Amino acid sequence: MLFAHGFGCDQNMWRFVAPAFEADHRVVLFDHVGAGNSDLSAYDPERYGTLGGYADDVVEICAELDLTDAVFVGHSVSAMIGVLAAARAPEAFGTLVLVGPSPRYLDDDGYVGGFEQEDIAELLDSMDSNFLGWSSTMAPAIMGNPDRPDLGEELTASFCRTDPDIAASFARVTFLSDNRADLATVRVPTLVLQCSDDVIAPSVVGDYVHAQIPSSVLVRMAATGHCPNLSAPQETIDAIRAFL
């Protein structure tokens, strides 16, 4: 069972969900190159200039660990990365779980993605102004956490933080990509988890993904927002379990 985090943070996004599957699955977690504790020197702007580069990494992980018939759980942009990876190495993937997937974030001629081009430009600007404080001082703009002593310093140092240029590039790749045509390549049983009031992947987008993947099941969650793996871990676990 391979868990892939989305744009923004790192594999710790799964810390409330992944452990629930450790008893009956071999659980694999990883950070995308450029995120979390990944080796930043491995970042190649050309390779990671499209989601295909990230999908190639997932395929490499599967090959390295000799995964077959794996359950791929992808959050946010990693849902589409999983779709691309499954098309490249069908033998490795038995099931896809797409959490808050969106094949296209921008509105487009009859298609509702939820965002305009200028919104993405504004996101990049927003990231830039937040990095302004982060990168220059390296002082924690995000506090350590006295309430959750289980989160070590290592986590607070890396979670949701990375090289600003890489983060901006990943944001561009994520939010400007169009993978609608790739949905039709999915052959394996697929679970689409759709949150309520998700501004990043609205319900109409979840419906679209479900409609384009004949082998998919759509589950609407009571959880709100874009990160049910954090806000509603139990509901997320239950939905995945029920599907498996």
Next chain:
Amino acid sequence: MNFADPSAEDLYERAPCGYLSTSPDGTIVRVNATFLRWTGYNRENLVNERRFQDLLSPGGRIYYETHFSPLLRMQGSVREIAVDIITADRQRLPVLVNSVLVTDEAGAPQLVRTTVLDVRERRAYERELRLARDRERAARRALERQHEQASAISHTLQQSLLADEPPRDPRFAIAALYHPAVAQLEVGGDWHDAFELPNGRIAVTVGDVVGRGLMAATAMGQLRSAVRALAVTGAGPREVVRFLDTYVEQVVPARFATFVYAEIDPDSGATTLAVAGHLPPVIVTVGGDTRLFMEGRSTPLGIEIEALPRVEATLVLAPGDQLVLYTDGLVERRGESIDVGLERLLTAAGQDATPASLAVALDEGAGGDDDVCVLVFSRSRSR
């Protein structure tokens, strides 16, 4: 109102920052008067109606979902997050947001407390700083590109200037090499040359222009051509140097260049040479004896001192003898006397005086921080 002892209610409502309490999903459950005043919303439009993230600009909403919210959940608090709130009249209000997550005993999120600071002025200033940073980055990249281009041009220029094949003749052999410094981006001004004169003698030269880069490479090319032009007149080494003194008055980058110029009769081995401020040539005899040739010396080009007039000296290369010309990169090491380097050269030349083997023998541990130029003229042992 009691100003000396304000009520908690007043402290909350009229705090100098916006203050909101939301449920973990962002739904606003309480908001203070300051926030309402800044944003123009009515309390009833917000409380239990809107989520905090709904008030953000679209880009800010993505940032909230992908960074702010995960951080808050994982770490219990976030600080100094820059976002824009869209006010009731559709204006943008730049703010800095701090939030803490309140959890129950089991650690389950119950409430989020958020303060909002109006940072219009600061954000405008930050924007200027960022623009300045971006402009500086772009300028630096453009400079780097220019620099790379200039560097590529000077490398090409230098290589094409040094590409001539030396004369081939059974009476002698000439070998030369030029190793650009590994540690330097810019080309240096070293050069070597070998050519036949109309009178049948063979001219060989090695020199070094001061400085690096395109300017040095160009000056090197000019000097090299000037030497050839003067040499074919039959002026001889001393006169060649003397004419070059005049020449470098006009070609300023070539001034203070050092060089060795020798003319060798390939039949007799009779050699005339002049050394303008350059390191002394090495003579290698057929038996493997080596010595520095210390005659015919004067100052670098463009420096004329009456006490040190331009001179030339003669010697005879016996069959099998070699004349080694080189630049300082071959012998100089940082933190070491030049005498030590010259000794090393003499020893190495006694073993095997070819440019390649000398370069290898003398480069040991040097790290290549200067260009190396070597030319070896070898008189054949017999005809």
